[in-house]
Amino acid sequence: MNPSSKMPQGITTSGTVLPGVRHGRTVALAFGAFALLAAAGFAAPKWLTFLVTMAAGNGLVSLGIVALMRGGVVPFGQGMVFAIGGYSAALLFNKAGFTDAIGLALTGGVLAAAVAAPFAPLLSRYRGIFFAMLTLALSMVTYGLLMKMESLGGSDGFNLGRPTLLGMKLPDASTGYVMYLVTTGFATVMALVARVYFDSTRGLVTLAVRENELRVEYLGGSVRQAMSINFIFAAFCGGLGGALVVMSLGHVEPTFSFWTTSGEFVFVAILAGWQSVAAVFVASTVLEVVRSFSSAYFPNTWQLALGLFLLFVIRFLPRGIGSLWMKGSGK
Amino acid sequence: MAGLITILIDGITYASWLFIVALGLTLVFGVLKILNIAHGSFYALGAYAAASFVGWAASMKWAPGLSLVAMLLAAVAVAALVAPLTERGLLRFFYGRDEVLLVLVTYAMFLIMEDVTKLVWGANPYYVSEPYSLFGNVDVGKQSYVGYDFALVGLAAVVGSAVWWGLNRTRIGKIVTVVIHSSEIAASMGINVSRVYMGAFAVGIFLAAIGGAFTAPMISVQPGVSVGVIIVSFAVVIIGGLGSIEGAAVGALIVGLARSIAVHTAPVAELFSIYIVMAIVLMFRPEGLFQRIQARKI
């Protein structure tokens, strides 16, 4: 008798996927989620759509961090790519007169990835806290440079106007909603891309790298290649997020690249956990909501409130918010 | 020539307080595997406590020289009070978790302490400037230095050697080494692991606090003093190699000198000097200058 037939059916097939089938389901899920978001955003008050827009933009950066976290490293300098995305979109807008929201977002992502690419092979040698700190150093150098660039407004940064969409000017009243759609749309697409990537053979190898690099090398896999690719992917996500945030915010400044900004992205990534991509955006939104309400209701002690909240989450959801619904993988 | 001496003196005096603070950071990381963002908050606590203690000492009519003792006491008090509270009350629930997760725990601690110090001491500035004039001035060429700055260099040397000696030359040091390696093995050997954690954490806090206490005379103690020191002391321990005392010393000197060279020769570069040094060092030594011995894996 075939031993596998002795196993309960659920176990044999859990975690196994047939090609195409799962992807189809994921795509459908993503579309459903986006449709829901679009409808909800239409009905929600402006402050909430703006909050979610920001959360989605920031969440993109954290999504990139999650990709790196799956490989066992955490960048403490994603503010750098966030700033690169933001500044390039803003500059393109102001200096070149290119105003299309989607085009600007993509440019932000691509440029950030292009800037990150030469560093990728170098950074792929680093692990643990040293990776974190080297990325931090890079982002702080970027921060310093931006502070010095008086043509870019120095530490005060500068503003940009309202983007257009596919050649259309956006009316006052609906700009917020349109940017909300664009941002959550990009977030959905990137979440989808990330899901497919994480589930791919390459994605699995990334997980293996986190667990035991030596063995991956001894199986013939390239650790440095895996790390480099993740780094570039994360940079793209970060740049995309930066560009989207800047368009909604209408303003860009060097603090985008400051270590506390990077720290918050990491925080969201940890809060989310590395298993679920949707969790990243949920976590990002939760953080914004908590921060916004605590700063409204405890103006003098909002940091205390936020700190307690963070401790609470880390204590009781050590594997992140995603672990609430992703029970399957890992322990 | 005179310029060179100035650069050296400035670099070394800057390095001295930085070393004391970074030493605590590296020690806590070495033993508890926690890269403590809240270290800056303990530094601030030390400064606030020093303000309170020195003020109290003055009101008790202590001799001015004793204000140094008051500052020392302040640091001891912070360590004795805060270490049990944070280590027993908070950190021990997170031992063994991922390094990065622990960084976030300490980030949360940092946020909380920011507001707590504000609630305790208010937002008004405190000054502890009496001790600053205790050692008079020292003239070197065109420059007049405050003797206190040199006293700090002495303090750094004393504190650094004491900690180094304690860890490398005493039984306690060996015991700490065992705990660093594995708490399970340590407990099996009969070592009271929580006591070692507690002790190391208390010493770490003490070092941060004493750094803050002895810097207090040169600054105005007020909200926000914690933020500035965090990143610089991080840079120091990363350059030196995490968990290494020698590393913290060399790292502090490198940072101090790099900064001093930048300020004297190219002030515009001061903002990045530290990060550039850090990036360069990591480029050639991916784990800092003094790397930890790795156990054989295969």
Place this chain on the structure above:
Amino acid sequence: QETFKVGIVSFLSGQAAESFGIPAVNGAKILVDAFNKGAAPAPYNKPGFGGMKIEAVYVDENGGATKQVQELKNLYDREKVDVVVGYVSSGDCLAVAPAAEEMKKFLILYDCGTPRIFEENKFNYVFRTASHGAMDNVALARYLKAKGIKADTFNLINQDYAWGHDSKKDFVWSMEKLFPAAKPGEDQLPKFGAGQYGTEISALMNKPADITHSSLWGGDLQAFILQAGPRGLFKKTQVVLSAADHVLPGLGEKMPDGTILGARGAYGLMSPKSALNDWWWDLYSKAYNVYPVQAPYRMAQSLLGLKLAAEKAIAANGGKKPSPEQLAAALRNSEWDSPAGRIRMANGGGHQAVQETAIGKTRYDAAKKMVMLDDIMRFPADCVNPPPNMKAEEWIKAGFPGAKGCP
């Protein structure tokens, strides 16, 4: 009864809390209280805003521009405030102004210093009720000139961010015009929040100059004074500080005598004598046991201006709460008396205030146990602010055309 809701944003934590944020908020609290009681002197003596009770919501400015934009939207949209008064940081001002404009909501910037806001943009709903930073350094240079202080060489130490850079440039350009022969020497740029200035002080002492200029503020300034004082820097060179009045009450005898400083307006010890100022001075001193320095003054002048504008708009709206447009129309180009003198919304298309300022020289008065300011010289608004049609930079570089009433 209808209430008038005001969102007040300033630093309640972080490095700017002690020097600017909290004193300003403290000032706002007693002033709102006095307004609601109808206790302010005429013409500010109507209770609340035209009879409507003022309800203030306070928000911490700490946390970066992104957060500020978000909180601004929350204030308008969720908390339903009628106006927002706030922002110390220039970066925050630049970021929130377009957001308020886009939402068509009324916003008053009460403190931030960058001239760029109304020089680079045109806003309908955004106002700044204080002069921008150019005034401070123009006044400093003019003071040196007027007092005939030797200034053949000058050193600079300013924080490495926009405020420091702008202040430094304004001062250097002003010196170029007023002291064409003066040569700049050291140009130190410590980072914001550095705390330790030993190295910078050595550099400044290595190349001593007649004048040492600084726009440091808050904890950074205090640390710099505490460290530079004992090393004799203040004896070797005439130190001039563009925004330093707020450290005087705290530093006391540790503030070296003979330091020339400004307050970014005629504030605190340099405020002009007037009934309104006496009332305000007493109100604040009684409440907080310390006299008001620049931050609460600047908050007060914005709330006073807002009060008159609101009342004018309420009247125009038939006693009902006015729309943001009506509020804006009332404040635009208006003028009012503040404890620091007359505020005129003369620049930036009626959205940017100009005001007078003053510079003085420190002297510790052992009997009163406080630092006094001597040799105070006042500069009318038109002497130290650019005319409406000119950007600050152009104006200074062109040699202050149209400056009027300079002492």
Place this chain on the structure above:
Amino acid sequence: MLKIEGIHVAIQGVVALRGLSLTVGDGQMVGLIGRNGAGKTTTLRAVMGHLTPSQGRITFDGQDLATLPRHDRAARGIGYMPEDRGLVPELTVEENILVPVWVNQGLNADERLALVWRVLPELKEMKDRRALLLSGGQQKLVALARALAVGTRLLLLDEPFEGVAPALSKRLGEVIAGLKGTAVSVLIAQSDLNHSRKLVDSEFVIERGANVLAQPA
């Protein structure tokens, strides 16, 4: 002297022991035999306090061990040789052996060291080498020596012969056999009966975390 009564232990939700019982009498040498994953290591770690039983009791000299902090076992004379050796790589061989002696008052360092060098003379030559430089088998010897240094009453040896070359495993066998008749009791966890059969007074065979049978050898 050591008495385990029906303990249940779960590691991160995985039940590893279900009702295991065993006794080690004074001066006895006892084998704990089981295949891979039977729960041998888990049993020893539970005795050392690294895992807490959800049910059952472990007593040592009549004292319930659950009430004691982890580090108290060594003070009571229990020496433990973990499966993976657990040496401290930065310390020398001698320091590895001595640290537990230092922290436990009542042990005389010279005496214990002399005992170790007598029983395992080959270690004396490498006493100043750092533990990280030793090969796997050499580390086994040091781990045994370290357990001996504190184990005045009871030694818990987890797979002492594993990965040891025949010549050395013979030595180890001799050393362990040499403990017979002394006051020290020994509990050896082994999957391999070959080495221990001759040594032990009694053995407990376990499978999937529970006793299969207990028999005097």
Place this chain on the structure above:
Amino acid sequence: MSARVMLEAAGLEKRFGAVVAASAINVQITAGERVSLIGSNGAGKTTFVNMITGYLKPDSGRITLGGRDITPLDPRAITRLGVARSFQIPQLFGDLTALDNMLVANACHDQRLSFFQPARRREAIDRAELLLERFGLHEHRHRRVAELPGGVRKLLDIAMALTTAPQLLLLDEPTSGVSAEEKFPMMDTIMAALGQEKATTVLFVEHDMDIVAQHASRVIAFYAGRIIADDVPAKALATDDVRRYVTGELVNE
């Protein structure tokens, strides 16, 4: 069988400080051989394996694989040339399930990784499960390997090494940590699994002389970094040096 030399180590030297871990090591391995490496603890067996697989670089000497100099290559490059190894201490992906561990091995073996193709797809799983079953690991396949008992992990480690279908396989103490009654079946399993891949050359480090006698066609004995015997098992195990230093049958004087 053609006497093709597949692996040659010539004049390998390796020191760690004062410790000589390899000295004048000269070995030629012919394709298809089953070589057992024996020796006392610390003799240099693992060091030898580490040098062959590129983890350690010899201080001097040369290693060639099928005539090609592999001395300067890193482990990955050498693996890609068809060399696989298992480890004395199993090197696994602790947080992943046994099946996922095998899937990683599978994936790494593919020359090109895909961003799109799901890792857990049917044919990959089938392939992995086949091998798991051959090693008797089937029942453990959905457990996190960190939770698995030592012996099982050892087997999994070897199974992963085999996934890459190597022409040269180095096993470092495959049976240590495996319970006694399973040692022989396990070696049989491994050898049987190998039999299916045609003519894999195997080097295995082993302390159990019975296993050596049964499974090796040749024995290389190490002592203090040197080779003290290199012959067919019966002869090698009978030499004085081996009996003194390895099996301990002759007592050291």
